Amino acid sequence: MVVTRFAPSPTGYLHIGGLRTALFSYLWAKNQGGKFVLRIEDTDKARNSEEATQAILKAFEWLGLAADGEITYQSQRSEIYAKYIKQLLDEGKAYKCYMSKEELTELRETQMANKERTMYDGRYRDFNGTPPEGVAPVIRIKSPKTGEILVKDGVKGTISFQAEDILDDFVIARADGAPTYNFVVAIDDHLMGINEVIRGDDHLSNTPKQIVVYEALGFDIPAFYHVPMIHNSKGKKLSKRDGATDVMAYKEMGYTPQALLNFLVRLGWSHGDQEIFSMDEMIELFNPKDINKSASIYNTEKLDWLNAHYIKNTSNDALAELLEDYGIHLSSHDKKEILLDALKERAKTLKELASLITEILTTPSEYEAKAVKKAFKDGAFEVLEAYSEKLKLNEPHLPTDYHALMEEVVSEMEIGFGKIGMPLRVALLGKMGGPNIDVIMAVIGKEETLSRIQQAITKNS
RNA sequence: GGCCCCGUCGUCUAGCGGUUAGGAUCCAUGGUUUUCAUCCAUGUUACAGGAGUUCAAUUCUCCUCGGGGUCACCA
DSSP states (O other): OOEEEEOOOOSSOOBHHHHHHHHHHHHHHHHTTOEEEEEEOOOOTTTOOHHHHHHHHHHHHHHTOOOOSOOEEGGGOHHHHHHHHHHHHHTTSEEEEOOOHHHHHHHHHHHHHTTOOOOOOOTTTTOOSOOOTTOOOEEEEOOOSSSEEEEEETTTEEEEEEHHHHOOOOEEEOTTSOBOHHHHHHHHHHHTTOOEEEEEGGGGGGHHHHHHHHHHHTOOOOEEEEEOOEEOTTSSBOOTTSSOOBHHHHHHTTOOHHHHHHHHHTSSBOOTTOOOOOHHHHHHHOOGGGBOSSOEEOOTHHHHHHHHHHHHTSOHHHHHHHHGGGTOOOTTOTTHHHHHHHHTTSOSSHHHHHHHHHHHHSOOSOOOHHHHHHHSOTTHHHHHHHHHHHHHTOOOOSHHHHHHHHHHHHHHHTOOTHHHHHHHHHHHHSSSOSSOHHHHHHHHHHHHHHHHHHHHHHHHO
16 A cells, blocks of 8 residues: 655745645555555754644645544654664664764865765764763664665656765764654654655755665655756745745735645645646546656746635635635625625636625725716716615516616616716726626615715716 | 756746647737727747758757756755
């Protein structure tokens, strides 16, 4: 069974890049009928926080991505790691290194001065003398000094590293006993049964080290898929400084989970010419072998388009529910259908939709000068008065009813349709743009329409 | 700097030796709309460069250039 994972370190909110690798992992697990598990890498007490973990979980919840099984916290597994450290020590595959931090720094500086690769020189690898006083040792693993390390990657192909180029006896446990990242990752992935690792390609150069750990421990090496980075417009790795990378900020901006996920799945992955993917389609069609090799630049133009698309194609009931989070309560509004039908194709975001709704439902407090100048001229008020009179004598309900009354006025006064449309629009909204006027009137009703017309005339004569 | 990865329209991408290099987005223009938006149509724009292999290279190989990632007792 395929088991994939998402393993964030809780140092902050969930960002776009993390979400995309999480999505890929999720989709592939589901596609394979496997499991997608979540592991919180909270070994660095200084930088981690419980709030960050909660923020990540909250984002997952908003997006509807659920992890299978219990969440694993590395901070609760120290005895497991200690056991493996002891095992490697006992087997002679790891050793204690008594080099002080000062000595290490000194070594590095010398190497840099000689333009050599900075690496640990292995001075305690075969040490069996008396350890120096007052130095708490770190544990280092014995890495191969020569030879080829092959990383079989499902995205990039097989990558070859030379041990002498990249490896040294790296630290697997700090002086305080805490294990390091490359060590625990290998252990956890193995223990959690993870056999397909999908992660950012910034981890590619870590992989040989993890392979060293896998081999020392006799574990099977999982399949790797290193997905390219998402870059900012400057071509650099997307970071928190690049504006909205907090996934939850997208909710605030009015994006739907569906649009965000669809946007992300197409960043670095494609299925022919298809642009729109439902969650079911993503699951059915996703395959990590189709992931791109090159990094992509983060640009939200397409996200806006997708979001508009999904808003247009969401049922009014569902929209009304989504709008609750944006301060719009429509569930009991009797003209909900008419209103949403008219507005949902005009908004790129739910936030925009919310403000469009507010705009219509609120009596205008002011009138745009330009609109007034253009609409309220030569006899415009007479036409408005005529329409008011017509309204008072009728009981219109639907947009078509209001429209019919407009037609009557137009034909009785022998004027063009523009002579009533424009003034009415400005009277109702205070500006030029907007949805069909008959729709607006039907939504706000006869009384409010009459009152807005009167107010417009009073305030603008 | 060492090591590793990458390089098709501005952006997201299709392509997997022979294509008028396709789609989407963006932008522009036209149509629809009393307005705006939607929608529809049309259009501008790309194989980083150079060698080689081949009857034929965007596609395969090498080099150059460009970009990125990584080199911790951080994850």
